[in-house]
Amino acid sequence: MTRAQLDRQPHEVAAMFDGVAERYDLTNDVLSLGQTRAWRRAVVRAVDARPGQRILDLAAGTGTSSAPFAAAGAQVVPCDFSLGMLRVGKQRQPALSFVAGDALRLPFEDAAFDAVTISFGLRNVQHTEAALAELLRVTRPGGRLVVAEFSHPTWALFRTVYVEYLMRALPAIARAVASNPEAYVYLAESVRAWPDQRRLAALIAAAGWGQVGWRDLSAGIVALHRAVRPG
Numbered sequence: 001m002t003r004a005q006l007d008r009q010p011h012e013v014a015a016m017f018d019g020v021a022e023r024y025d026l027t028n029d030v031l032s033l034g035q036t037r038a039w040r041r042a043v044v045r046a047v048d049a050r051p052g053q054r055i056l057d058l059a060a061g062t063g064t065s066s067a068p069f070a071a072a073g074a075q076v077v078p079c080d081f082s083l084g085m086l087r088v089g090k091q092r093q094p095a096l097s098f099v100a101g102d103a104l105r106l107p108f109e110d111a112a113f114d115a116v117t118i119s120f121g122l123r124n125v126q127h128t129e130a131a132l133a134e135l136l137r138v139t140r141p142g143g144r145l146v147v148a149e150f151s152h153p154t155w156a157l158f159r160t161v162y163v164e165y166l167m168r169a170l171p172a173i174a175r176a177v178a179s180n181p182e183a184y185v186y187l188a189e190s191v192r193a194w195p196d197q198r199r200l201a202a203l204i205a206a207a208g209w210g211q212v213g214w215r216d217l218s219a220g221i222v223a224l225h226r227a228v229r230p231g
């Protein structure tokens with residue numbers, strides 16, 4: 001693994017997403033063989049947004065992960081620090097109220113949200129623990145957290161094949177379909193370096209969240225972690 005890829009500064013991460021914004025959603029669908037749609041449906045069920053609730057979708061990117069909460073009648077706030085992703089999001093989802101903000105210094109008051117969620121973004125934030133603490137701060141007591149993130153396949157043989165797929169095939173496929181293939185080399189490397197399901201649950205609990213649990217999706221390619229802010 002090239003540490004240079006993973007030690008990226010926040011402005012470099014933001015610039016990388018600026019570069020992929022236009023083709024981000026299409027590339028996701030191609031690389032995941034359409035699985036992202038099922039993963040997104042699972043996030044929506046876990047968040048269980050109700051009319052009138054305030055939901056923060058952090059690292060919302062182009063807003064694809066945010067739109068279903070608005071459709072459920074909730075007041076969703078898509079927040080991201082890549083202006084390029086926000087610009088494409090605003091063009092595609094003009095009804096959503098996008099907010100520019102950094103996960104490590106969220107521009108929201110304490111206890112402002114009924115639920116907070118982050119899909120495929122926590123892995124990109126420089127300090128995972130600090131982001132989890134910021135998410136806790138802006139959630140009301142009793143409010144909930146849902147994190148969707150690439151994780152570690154639970155079946156050893158499949159895990160080996162998967163790592164081979166990621167490390168060998170992903171950059172080549174990305175070169176064919178993505179506007180910025182480097183971003184997908186970074187994706188493969190950051191997924192390998194990311195904590196497994198149990199370790200991420202421990203980080204969430206250490207940040208002050210209660211009732212932490214998780215569910216594997218697609219045999220652990222993705223994990224959905226849930227938690228509640230203690231009352």
Ligand SMILES: C[S@@+](CC[C@H](N)C(=O)[O-])C[C@H]1O[C@@H](n2cnc3c(N)ncnc32)[C@H](O)[C@@H]1O
Binds near residue numbers: 061064082
């Ligand atoms: C893979 S995209 C996910 C977008 C969206 N949630 C989705 O599911 O399609 C990751 C996003 O995290 C954002 N991001 C990374 N670090 C961030 C930070 N510190 N604060 C805010 N957004 C961040 C990036 O700009 C990028 O748009």
